[in-house]
Amino acid sequence: MFDQTLGPPVLPPLLNDLRAIVGLDGVLSNPEELLVYECDAYTLEKHLPNAVVLPRSTEEVVSVIKRCGMENLPIIPRGAGTSLSGGVLAVGGGVMIALTRMNKILSVDYRNRRALVEAGCVNAWVTNAVKSKGLFYAPDPSSQSACTIGGNVATNSGGPHTLKYGVTTNHVLGFELVLASGEAVWLGTKPDTGEDVDGYDLRGVVVGSEGMFGVVTRVLVRLERAPKAFKTMLGVFETVDAASQTVSDIISAGIVPGAMEMMDQLITQAVEAAYKFGFPLDAGALLIIELDGLAAGIPRQTERIIEICKKNGSREVRIAKSDEERALLWKSRKRAFGAIGRLSPNYLTQDGVVPRSKLPEIMRFIIETSEKVGLRIPNVFHAGDGNIHPLVLYDERDPDQVRRAVEAGNAILEKCVELGGSVTGEHGIGVEKADFMAKQFSTDDLDAMRTLRRVFDPDSRCNPHKMFPGSKRCSDFAPKKQIAA
Ligand SMILES: Cc1cc2nc3c(=O)[nH]c(=O)nc-3n(C[C@H](O)[C@H](O)[C@H](O)COP(=O)(O)OP(=O)(O)OC[C@H]3O[C@@H](n4cnc5c(N)ncnc54)[C@H](O)[C@@H]3O)c2cc1C
Structure with missing residues (x-):
């Protein structure tokens, strides 16, 4: 079943032409094949494309886009579909161009x-x-x-x-x-x-x-x-507040580690159950701090970081003893989202940013929001950048939980803006946060962005319905006022 809130359906002659360009196995159009492409890692919303094309060269991409242009069909570029903001949803249908065969x-x-x-x-x-x-x-x-x-x-x-x-x-x-x-x-x-x-x-x-x-x-x-040397530490803290303060203090001391990542208690428990790293399950928060660079400067910076952790009440600072231990620590961190399945059938990942000094405040707000909406919200995030990733846990089979998850996500993003931050650090706007753009930007700003887009794509055919508030294809290219050259 196609999502028929759509544009024109993809008719057999077009499918045949697309097959002539990319080969028989390069066009997917059966509903069961298309199901894989109905969403990305933002699973709250789903839209089937009319067809998926899998080109093998730039020349094939050119021909596919030209042929779709003859039907005025939207085209939706797609990589691996790991977007967490609904960036690859085929809202309104269209032909998805998946680049997965162009992987050399x-x-x-x-x-x-x-x-x-x-x-x-x-x-x-x-x-x-x-x-x-x-x-x-x-x-x-x-x-x-x-x-x-x-x-x-x-x-x-x-x-x-x-x-x-x-x-x-x-x-x-x-x-x-x-x-x-x-x-x-x-x-x-x-x-x-x-x-x-x-x-x-x-x-x-x-x-x-x-x-x-x-x-x-x-x-x-x-x-x-590649850096010549690494020192990877795990700071164990009683509270998220203390770990957040440590992040601020390390940067204020003039040290820029390669990475500073935070995991709160709930996510630590899920990660430990999944990957058995040996994380302390009763800690309020863990900080992974990695120094890298020339070997000479690292011992002095390590000492200073340990001092700062201790000053903020850290229970202990563990240091990875080998490359294998370092690799396992990063593997556990990077697979944290995958461990969520142990806690909940669904999760909504938010991607807000706050000034680093506001980390304690936003983390307290997340805890309050979790209590208010009655949903658990574990956190694992790029603390050094002030880039938070609260994971709102819900069960999509319960509409009220879905409503509360969205409410919690929106409240957190609004707070990020209020604290002088932004609604995305790295996951993009997609469909998920399009309405937030109006909270962060003026009408003039948004018109300037639309005007810029039309330079590249005058008819808004590429990945429509994304990024702009209330985005509709026809209104995408009608700025409210002329932008001076
Ligand atoms: C477990 C997990 C962890 C993540 N961690 C991070 C993280 O640490 N940092 C981070 O930044 N993101 C993270 N993400 C989000 C996501 O992985 C990134 O946004 C990534 O860049 C998306 O790549 P993709 O190939 O999956 O693109 P897709 O999800 O397929 O597409 C994402 C967007 O890019 C566009 N696009 C894709 N390919 C092309 C192309 N060839 N030409 C033009 N447009 C294109 C799509 O139209 C869409 O708008 C995470 C996601 C998951 C599921």
């Missing part, structure tokens, strides 16, 4: 520390391919064993090590983008000549545009030299 690492330029990859290449594969040469690809979303570089570009993904290394935009030099017109353009540094493009940084404009500017097909990523 095309070339590595070790001398200039760059790799050219197809957009469907899984994030972790890049580091795996170059680590023997002492290199790595820095952005490390916790979903990195599944999510794609194209999806990372579209959402400007971060990860635990964003604190020191920055987000995707800091590590992507250039990429190929197929526009809604079917024209393929290269933005940013060119892969063959390494030539940088003068003028406006259109590469920077497209990073984070959530699939609304076109389909990214090939990406030139920057590779970093």
Whole structure:
């Protein structure tokens, strides 16, 4: 059954033409095949696309987009579908272009520390391919064993090590983008000549545009030299407040660790049950703090961090004794969302940001909200960035729980804005937070964003119904007032 709140249905002649472009096995159109694509990791809302196309080259993407353009059909770019904000929902139907078959690492330029990859290449594969040469690809979303570089570009993904290394935009030099017109353009540094493009940084404009500017097909990523040494610590605290204060104090002391991640008691218990790391189950909060860099500076910074943890009442600070222990600690942290199945059938992940100094306040607010709505809200998040991830637990079979989960999520995001933060740190706006854009931006700001979008996609065919409040395809391209050039 198609979601028939839709645009025009995809008729057999179009399906046949798409099959002629990508091959018989490259087009999915049966309802049972499409079911896989009805949502992403934001499971509160579901919409079936009319068809899914699985191209193998930029040329195929170009032909598919041109053919869909003849029917004025929306196109929805999709990577691995791990979006937590409903970024790949086919609201209103359309043809989904899934990049999962375009997953190759095309070339590595070790001398200039760059790799050219197809957009469907899984994030972790890049580091795996170059680590023997002492290199790595820095952005490390916790979903990195599944999510794609194209999806990372579209959402400007971060990860635990964003604190020191920055987000995707800091590590992507250039990429190929197929526009809604079917024209393929290269933005940013060119892969063959390494030539940088003068003028406006259109590469920077497209990073984070959530699939609304076109389909990214090939990406030139920057590779970093792997740090020579690591020191990975686990601070054990009685309260979330004390752990939050420690995060602020470490940064105030002028130390920028590679990562500072927090887990509260409930998530720690779920993670421990799943992965058996040996986390203390009675701790109020755990802080994973990782220093990396040249070996010389690390012992002094470690001492200082231990002092700060102790000053804030930490019960103990454990230090990973081996590379294996460090790897297991990160594995446990990065799979925390997966452990939620032990607590609840469903969860809604929020992705707010607050100034680091406001972490204690937002964490107290989350506890109050949890009590108010009567739902448990464990927390595991990028504390060093002030980027919170409260996980509101609910059971989708109970409509009242669904209502309360949404209420809790909205209240937390509103509080983030009130505290001077924002409604997304890294997961994007998607359909989930479109209405929040009006709370964070003025009408003029939103009109300017719509105008910019029309430069790339005049008819709003790429990933419609996302990001803008009350987003409807036809109103997307009618700004309320003319923006001066
Ligand atoms: C367990 C878990 C942990 C996570 N941890 C993190 C984290 O630490 N940090 C973080 O930033 N995110 C995290 N996420 C969210 C998600 O993994 C990221 O947003 C990721 O970048 C999405 O990549 P994807 O390939 O799955 O893209 P999708 O989910 O398929 O798509 C996401 C968006 O990108 C667009 N898009 C995808 N591919 C392309 C393309 N080739 N061209 C143009 N647009 C495209 C889509 O239209 C959509 O708007 C997590 C998700 C899960 C489920």
